[in-house]
Amino acid sequence: MQTEPMGTSQAVIATDGLTKHYGNVEALNDLTLDVRAGEIFGFLGPNGAGKSTMIRTLLGFLHPTRGSATVLGLDVVADSVEIRRRTGYLPGGIALYDSLSGADALQYLADLQDRGSTMRDELCDRLQMSKAVLRRKVRDYSRGMRQKIGVIQALQHDPELAILDEPTEGLDPLMQHAFYALMDDQRAKGRSIFFSSHVLSEVERVCDRVAIIRSGHLMALQNVEELLARRKKKVELRWRGAAPDLAGIPGLADVEVRGDRMRATLQGDVSGFVRAIASPSLEDLTIEPARLEEAFLEYYAGDEASEEERG
Amino acid sequence: MNLRVYLQTLRWNSVRLAAVVVASIGWGILLPIIYVQFADAFKDLANSGAIPKELLNFGSGSLFTLPGALTLGLQHPLAIAFVGIFAVGSTVNAIAGERESGTLEVLLSKPISRRALYVTLAAASATLVAVVMLALLGGQLIGVAIQGVGDELDLGQMPLVFLNGLMLWSAFAAFGLAASVSFDRHSPALGVTMAYLLVNYFLEILGSLWRDVAWSQEYSLFHRFNPGEILTGKADPIDFVILAVAIVIPVVYALVVFPRRDLAAPS
Numbered sequence: 357m358q359t360e361p362m363g364t365s366q367a368v369i370a371t372d373g374l375t376k377h378y379g380n381v382e383a384l385n386d387l388t389l390d391v392r393a394g395e396i397f398g399f400l401g402p403n404g405a406g407k408s409t410m411i412r413t414l415l416g417f418l419h420p421t422r423g424s425a426t427v428l429g430l431d432v433v434a435d436s437v438e439i440r441r442r443t444g445y446l447p448g449g450i451a452l453y454d455s456l457s458g459a460d461a462l463q464y465l466a467d468l469q470d471r472g473s474t475m476r477d478e479l480c481d482r483l484q485m486s487k488a489v490l491r492r493k494v495r496d497y498s499r500g501m502r503q504k505i506g507v508i509q510a511l512q513h514d515p516e517l518a519i520l521d522e523p524t525e526g527l528d529p530l531m532q533h534a535f536y537a538l539m540d541d542q543r544a545k546g547r548s549i550f551f552s553s554h555v556l557s558e559v560e561r562v563c564d565r566v567a568i569i570r571s572g573h574l575m576a577l578q579n580v581e582e583l584l585a586r587r588k589k590k591v592e593l594r595w596r597g598a599a600p601d602l603a604g605i606p607g608l609a610d611v612e613v614r615g616d617r618m619r620a621t622l623q624g625d626v627s628g629f630v631r632a633i634a635s636p637s638l639e640d641l642t643i644e645p646a647r648l649e650e651a652f653l654e655y656y657a658g659d660e661a662s663e664e665e666r667g
Numbered sequence: 668m669n670l671r672v673y674l675q676t677l678r679w680n681s682v683r684l685a686a687v688v689v690a691s692i693g694w695g696i697l698l699p700i701i702y703v704q705f706a707d708a709f710k711d712l713a714n715s716g717a718i719p720k721e722l723l724n725f726g727s728g729s730l731f732t733l734p735g736a737l738t739l740g741l742q743h744p745l746a747i748a749f750v751g752i753f754a755v756g757s758t759v760n761a762i763a764g765e766r767e768s769g770t771l772e773v774l775l776s777k778p779i780s781r782r783a784l785y786v787t788l789a790a791a792s793a794t795l796v797a798v799v800m801l802a803l804l805g806g807q808l809i810g811v812a813i814q815g816v817g818d819e820l821d822l823g824q825m826p827l828v829f830l831n832g833l834m835l836w837s838a839f840a841a842f843g844l845a846a847s848v849s850f851d852r853h854s855p856a857l858g859v860t861m862a863y864l865l866v867n868y869f870l871e872i873l874g875s876l877w878r879d880v881a882w883s884q885e886y887s888l889f890h891r892f893n894p895g896e897i898l899t900g901k902a903d904p905i906d907f908v909i910l911a912v913a914i915v916i917p918v919v920y921a922l923v924v925f926p927r928r929d930l931a932a933p934s
Contacts, residue, residue, distance in 0.1 A: 378929075378931070408932045409931075412930070412931070412932065415775075415776060416775075417772075417775065417929070417930040417931075418929045418930065418931065419927070419929060436780075437778045437779070437780050438778070440775075440776060440777060440778045440779075441778035445776035447769070447772045447773065447776065447932075448932070449769070450769070450772075450773065451768050451769025451770050451772065451773065451933070452770065452773065453770055455679065464671070464675060465773065465777065467671045468669070468671055468672070468774070468777035468778070468779065469777050469778065470778065509773070
């Protein structure tokens, strides 16, 4: 597992050997991680990896089999009610009270939160939930509108920490971008966000750090930028005449030459590579940025291989 | 206890409650009228031996006396249905139903302890049951007044009748809520609670119709609800004690089990 040392800033979520078993099923195994104050933390893994188990344990829906966890410095078992008072939670595939209007549902949930709803108007405005829409019954809402109500109810009391499970599920691209901007603003205000997602591009776009979980085990816990910096970039170049001398370029691998084209992977600094290929015969150069998806797939390749062996 | 959840629960049940209250008052009015109009005819029928006297009894009630007629009205399947809508239907849905629909997830993400939620829902259920009981008894009092037979009753005992009925149905409501906290789905909670209610009802009715197995009534909670005896000044405190025990056991069970349950993600 790749991890980076815990930062000096205060952790809003800290788990220590957190383990959850359902009978013989090991949903979480010895999970130790921290989420720092003021950061947006992405929690990645496919279905069944343990993401929801982790979130539900943090909020007191599930009781740990072993280990411990704190949220905002409070114990997840002993102080669950206080944790829920100070956090906002968006469940995956949120269900709402169909007989209420959107406005009444938000007011009901705000009353239960008992911390006001200082951000509601702003959130409704940014997520384009007009007063007319809010007057309609929730049963008449589309999936995307329900999701927006879910996001608003999770954030309307301006929580210190928001825990969001698949927050952009069902949102159209326009609303996804509105949501990303909202996340950026929350970070700028010093709020902390913990969110799970399948959409790697949004994690890459929004998150400061990311944890990758596989079969209940933590596979990686890294700064997104550092994670991407370590990944191999795809490079492709085309030239006229003689091929450039690519021997000895640090980080270059998987070189494949076909006629006047070359494809390869490059790890690390690109400046050495660019200097080495700089020549008048160079016609075209493409360097694809490393994607989180590749890192993610790499962590899961081992799992698939072992499954094939078992099969 | 969470006042906001309590009031919202009552609000969600308000239309259904209004309909049941109207029906309960109507049913309550009917029994004294039936007693006054047909009691003598039923007595003659029983005395003629044309039909066994037991068949004119129903549970602890009968049509031969006004207290018996009122008891019959409160133990009749119609009255069971009216109160059962809230004592069984609403209670089993309160947690298992919300869990199945996914709304319990949102509710419990707010700062409400599971015990507080349980107590709130129990209080709301007791309130709904109390309103229906009041409607049934209120209807009966209206019927008694219409027929002018109030002197056949010790009306000062009516609060005790109400308490007795409230305790009976609170016992079933407590059982329903205990089932509701035990299951992730509405159907098994409803099935278990309905079985509990029907077995109790069956034991009471079986014993009243077939005197050879009259002992079966002793095992029924319905046998602990006897307005006829209360209205004739023969209330048995043991009935109240047994009903109290039948309330306390499922309440303690739910208060212990619900906070300790793992609530996995709704499927």
